[in-house]
Amino acid sequence: MTSVLDLFTIGIGPSSSHTVGPMRAARRFVEALRDAEAIERTDRLVVSLYGSLASTGHGHGTDRAILLGLERQTPESVPVDQIPAILNRIRGTKRVTPYPECSIAFDESSDLQFLHAETLSRHSNAMRFDALDAAGRCLLSKTYYSVGGGFIVDDQEEAVEDTAGIRQLPYAFRSGDEMLAMGRQSGLSVSRMTLENENTYRQAEETRARLLAVWKAMRECAERGCHDETVLPGSLMLRRRAPRLYRELTQGDPARRDDPLRILDWVSLWAIAVNEENAAGHRVVTAPTNGAAGIIPAVLHYFVTYLGGGDDDGIVRFLLTAGAIGMLYKQNASISGAEVGCQGEVGVACSMAAGALAEVLGGNVAQVEEAAEIGMEHNLGLTCDPVGGLVQVPCIERNAMGAVKAIQAARLALASDGVHRVSLDKVIATMKQTGADMSSKYKETSHGGLAVNVPQC
Ligand code: SF4
Numbered sequence: 001m002t003s004v005l006d007l008f009t010i011g012i013g014p015s016s017s018h019t020v021g022p023m024r025a026a027r028r029f030v031e032a033l034r035d036a037e038a039i040e041r042t043d044r045l046v047v048s049l050y051g052s053l054a055s056t057g058h059g060h061g062t063d064r065a066i067l068l069g070l071e072r073q074t075p076e077s078v079p080v081d082q083i084p085a086i087l088n089r090i091r092g093t094k095r096v097t098p099y100p101e102c103s104i105a106f107d108e109s110s111d112l113q114f115l116h117a118e119t120l121s122r123h124s125n126a127m128r129f130d131a132l133d134a135a136g137r138c139l140l141s142k143t144y145y146s147v148g149g150g151f152i153v154d155d156q157e158e159a160v161e162d163t164a165g166i167r168q169l170p171y172a173f174r175s176g177d178e179m180l181a182m183g184r185q186s187g188l189s190v191s192r193m194t195l196e197n198e199n200t201y202r203q204a205e206e207t208r209a210r211l212l213a214v215w216k217a218m219r220e221c222a223e224r225g226c227h228d229e230t231v232l233p234g235s236l237m238l239r240r241r242a243p244r245l246y247r248e249l250t251q252g253d254p255a256r257r258d259d260p261l262r263i264l265d266w267v268s269l270w271a272i273a274v275n276e277e278n279a280a281g282h283r284v285v286t287a288p289t290n291g292a293a294g295i296i297p298a299v300l301h302y303f304v305t306y307l308g309g310g311d312d313d314g315i316v317r318f319l320l321t322a323g324a325i326g327m328l329y330k331q332n333a334s335i336s337g338a339e340v341g342c343q344g345e346v347g348v349a350c351s352m353a354a355g356a357l358a359e360v361l362g363g364n365v366a367q368v369e370e371a372a373e374i375g376m377e378h379n380l381g382l383t384c385d386p387v388g389g390l391v392q393v394p395c396i397e398r399n400a401m402g403a404v405k406a407i408q409a410a411r412l413a414l415a416s417d418g419v420h421r422v423s424l425d426k427v428i429a430t431m432k433q434t435g436a437d438m439s440s441k442y443k444e445t446s447h448g449g450l451a452v453n454v455p456q457c
Helices: 016-035 051-056 062-070 080-093 163-167 176-186 190-198 204-227 242-251 254-258 262-279 295-306 312-332 346-360 365-377 395-414 424-437
Strands: 009-012 044-050 095-099 102-105 112-115 126-132 138-148 151-154 283-286
Touching: 009 016, 009 204, 016 051, 016 062, 016 095, 016 126, 016 138, 016 151, 044 051, 044 062, 044 102, 051 112, 051 126, 062 080, 062 095, 062 112, 080 095, 176 190, 176 312, 176 365, 176 424, 190 204, 190 312, 190 346, 204 242, 204 262, 204 283, 204 295, 204 312, 242 262, 262 283, 262 295, 262 395, 295 312, 295 346, 295 395, 312 346, 312 365, 312 424, 346 365, 346 395, 365 395, 365 424
Parallel strands: 044 112
Antiparallel strands: 009 283, 044 126, 095 102, 126 138, 138 151
């Protein structure tokens, strides 16, 4: 990953690692099967899920994602309204149809295996795909890992980026310290350096158009979330909170309109509206994960609505800066809840939003770095313990808290001279270490924390 656009993809909820990644892996497998000229001889497919994917896969929609991916649907283009019909057909016929002329047996009850007791050493989010012929012989077998944010790698691929390629970028900063040094030397902002890097991949106009399309998708998602009154899917039968909050803010008691903290209610609303859409499995922007998808849109809405940041330039600069910070986490630590807990999801999104807000409010590179650092420092140790294996409790509310925290982090950094004790690099390293020390109970398995202390009904 070397482009900020990789961190902001338009897909579906509820989970980037458990929904988006597995859908991409399943699609990639059937395409590999065709490339190996084995698909015509394939009689049956078997998919095995390990580790966190097995533990929380049902609640996180991994089962649906695998079925859709085996039909070569993508998170970006799957028609959300038609998903129930597609799933009903597959479950009814017990067959998937990756290509019009090709239908393969896939009985979900026996061919999709949740191996709760097994974890593969490379990553907690592992899945194996096997294609069998009519005699039960294996024609092709592949293992993929969903490493966070919808990214997948297979056993053959190196998890590290193409270092030579990255080094060809004009501002190839791979750490906060390098970002500071290059900013000092060039006199450029974080967003400007990032845009120069993006220009090596495509025309600046295209980058701009794609980032504005990301913002449009974020806006539409928040708008839908403010008005959808349906109960969220899953065992919790959770009523959505965003429509009620929206009504209170727009039609509620006029006496409360003078409350100076009302702006924070709007920030919470935008975060919750997006994350409830995510929990419903609807269209959402991964930013940098689905579980934390509400934070960056909420802070960007705040900037646009209350701080006069409504022009396209400000939005593009915000997303470029947020993306640059997100890449530092992706390259040096993790953005996977299954690997480092929720600090890698909500914590990273908070850090990205804080740095981005500091930049568009006029912060220099040192203040951007400090804002991003503060955004993570106070999320260190944040566990992932979703109740019922669903991306709902604590996730939805946690996005609101993350967004408010990001705004405050930016404000603190802007009020400082940029000199501070804990660097962004130190906090990223600490987050990684804390994640490594964290019990697997708190890494998207629903085996600890709220998940075992809160009754599901
Ligand atoms: S607790 Fe955090 S990391 Fe875990 S599923 Fe929820 S948002 Fe994702």
